[in-house]
Structure formats: C-alpha cells, structure tokens
Amino acid sequence: QVHLVESGGGLVQAGGSLRLSCAASGRTFSSYAMGWFRQAPGKEREFVARLSWSGGSTSYADSVKGRFTISRDNAKNTVYLQMNSLRPEDTAVYYCAPQRFSGSYYDRRSYDYWGQGTQVTVSS
Numbered sequence: 001q002v003h004l005v006e007s008g009g010g011l012v013q014a015g016g017s018l019r020l021s022c023a024a025s026g027r028t029f030s031s032y033a034m035g036w037f038r039q040a041p042g043k044e045r046e047f048v049a050r051l052s053w054s055g056g057s058t059s060y061a062d063s064v065k066g067r068f069t070i071s072r073d074n075a076k077n078t079v080y081l082q083m084n085s086l087r088p089e090d091t092a093v094y095y096c097a098p099q100r101f102s103g104s105y106y107d108r109r110s111y112d113y114w115g116q117g118t119q120v121t122v123s124s
Helices: none
Strands: 003-007 010-013 018-025 033-039 046-051 058-060 068-073 078-083 092-099 118-123
Touching: 003 092, 018 033, 018 092, 018 118, 033 068, 033 078, 046 068, 046 078, 058 068, 078 092
Parallel strands: 010 118
Antiparallel strands: 003 018, 018 078, 033 046, 033 092, 046 058, 068 078, 092 118
C-alpha cells in the first residue's frame, strides 16, 4: 500500500511559479509510474503529467506542455511538479497518485491511493 501527501500549493500571480511535492510512504513506491492530476471546481479530475517508475519517460497534457515538469527522487520517495508560467486556468486542487492499473496513463481510473491534494490558485 502507498500513502501520499501533497504539498507546495498556494496563491501566485499569473506568470509565477510553484513547485509541488508528493511524499509517499510504502516500500513499493519506486515500482510505480506516478501521475499528477488536477480538479477545478465543478470539473472532472484531469490528467496533468505522468512519469515512469525509472524517470525515463514523461507525458504531459497539452495544456501544460512546455510549462510544467514532472520529476521524482526514488531515494526520497518523492515526486515533484515544477509549474512555471502559471495561468489563471491552472487554478485547481492538484493530486498525485501511483499508476497501479494497466489502463491509459491519462485516465484517472488507472490510478489509486490518491492523496488529499494541494490547492493552487493563480490570480490574474
């Protein structure tokens, strides 16, 4: 089992940056690809980024490509999301989770053990 705690969210002006962290407990953390998703009020939880277990393969939603970077430190059991050039439409609660199922990497049903999320608010 994996337990996750997201942190690093906050209020930032458009064009600013934030770095989110996702600290995981559990010996099998490094065995899983990890994903970041986000959910804005009244909207479905959507895919943001995914990183393979080795860190060698990344995938991003088109809306964040070139602005966000996902990385991991398996020694620290932590996944990061560096977010640059933030926009008001990036405002959401951000969640991380391990991809434990063999579905599409952008489908939230391929993930479980969600953390509590961290709020990101971007003002215009």
